[in-house]
Amino acid sequence: MTMTTPHVSTEVPDVAGAGADSPGPAPVPTGSDVPRAVSVLVFLRDRGIFMLWGLLILVFAFWCSPYFFTVDNAILVANAGALTALFAAGVGIGIMTGVLDLSLPGTAALASCVTGWMLTHDYNTALSLLAGLAIGVAVGLVNGAISLRGFNPIIVTIGTLSVLTGLASVVAGGYTFPGLTQLEFMGTHRYLRIGEGGSTFTGIPAPVFIVAVVFFVGTVFLTRTRDGLRLMAVGANAEAVRRAGIHSDRYKVLGFVISGVLAAVGGLVNTANVTEASPVASPGILFTALTAVALAGVALTGGRGSLPRVLVGALILATIANGLIIRGIQPYWATVATGALLLGSLMFERVLQTAVSERLMTANLSVHARN
């Protein structure tokens, strides 16, 4: 066997025995089973981010002792990471489906301004929130409909970002909607308090619950349901899905709609936190979310990735910021550390991928890795 023809199969002893007793044409070889080294490497590639997070927690637990490793601080980190996590879920699902939706900050701004306008005009709170979410759906549908005509989704969503930011300002009339205390229940309010005024346990802030629900539902949807599986498949190979007789276009639009709705949720949670709806879209949140998604190893080529990893990516960012603040280090260093970590994880992934490919090659399997 030469390296130039990796597909030529060699005699694999354990399979030859299995095939010999079956009559008729020779059975297709199973290939030797994947070597243990490969399983370990694949495990590292897929689960490495959880270990990285564990490592960070361990380091900070000692370095920032005794303030870091406490329940209160854990809740603080979770709450601080909540907004990033929500946007990261939107960006992540978009990328897994094969689209990079850059209009998310605009969607968030318009959704919160519409909700803010309705609340200041004394509409029902639930109705106002629904209207905000409906904005997310509508933006997703428009983004999807335009992208399906063969335009590059990145450019399309840059366009809609501009349109949406402008519309948000129009709705707000150039100002903001302050004093939206009706939304406190999903903002700064803490649930599950124990003791007098939270003396025993201060409770868990509302955004943490929202993140938990979003990621749980999202993960179950993507891995356990028919539409979720097809959505992921469209991200990897839309043509294959189409040839399987499925309307792949509908799933592309669905990807946009989901990320639009998640952006609306993010915008509303942010609004609830500060009790003010602002038409100013902050592109910064998009890049923070993208960092979390990239840390989670979600390939930009689509079809790969998992939401739990995206959540951990967002939590890692929050953990680093939190730990450095406790040590009294200037917050700029958190940004530096995050960037360095991202670049490091990229290189780590490349090394792993190469190692896996080489080992599979010698095991007479091939992996067509895309980076």
Place this chain on the structure above:
Amino acid sequence: MTENSTPALELTGIEMHYGFVRALDDIDIHVMPGEVVALLGDNGAGKSTLLKVMSGAHKPSHGSIRVHGQEQSFHAPSDAAEAGIQMVYQDLALVEPQDISTNLNMGQETLRKGPLGLLGFVDRKAMRRSSEAELDRLGVRTAPMTRPVEMLSGGQRQVVALARSAIRVNGESRGILLLDEPTAALGYEQTKNVEGLIERMAAQGIAIVIVTHDLPLCYEVADRMVILNRGKKCADVPVEGTDRDHVVGWITGSRASMFAA
């Protein structure tokens, strides 16, 4: 071969014009259930065009298509799929990050019973079990059903793609498979394995059309050869007893057509 005398797929008087160009000129071709027909020809002879007509991707300018004796008119590949025709493309159209079972069941997922099923939850275990059973029935031993396609060798991928189409057409029990260069990217031994799979599929009564440049493959698995030259059928002969030199002659056009007036 069965004794059934109705062809699984029969095309009569197929013509295909692109402007003034006649890509296909009065082509008659049929495949019986359980028969393997190799479609041969040089580049530009019209093989791919004919395959696209069969798979519903192209609508012929003239001519009729019958599936199991019934006249059909395909407006899209989905019409052909509905009639029991499955095409395996050269690029295989597999979703690489997903596992074998998910790929085999794409578009025909088994849902869980009860309320979860109504919510669209898939029954992964049932899909794995049925995939395993189907692959066993085809006599194909591949990797575990949970292995992602990206970790399979080229031969294993080809087998998964072929098996998926075979499973689809078997739902109709009298299916037709169109294979585009099934062994083009494979090594010697893997080619042998794919050939074995093709033979087993034919033995189960599936009618198979193979477009190929690979004469050895054709002699190994095909029952009959149909050779095209410049959009015309120039030979339709059983594989057995046909001299390879004659076949090459028909392909290159140096040998006169069997049907020349």
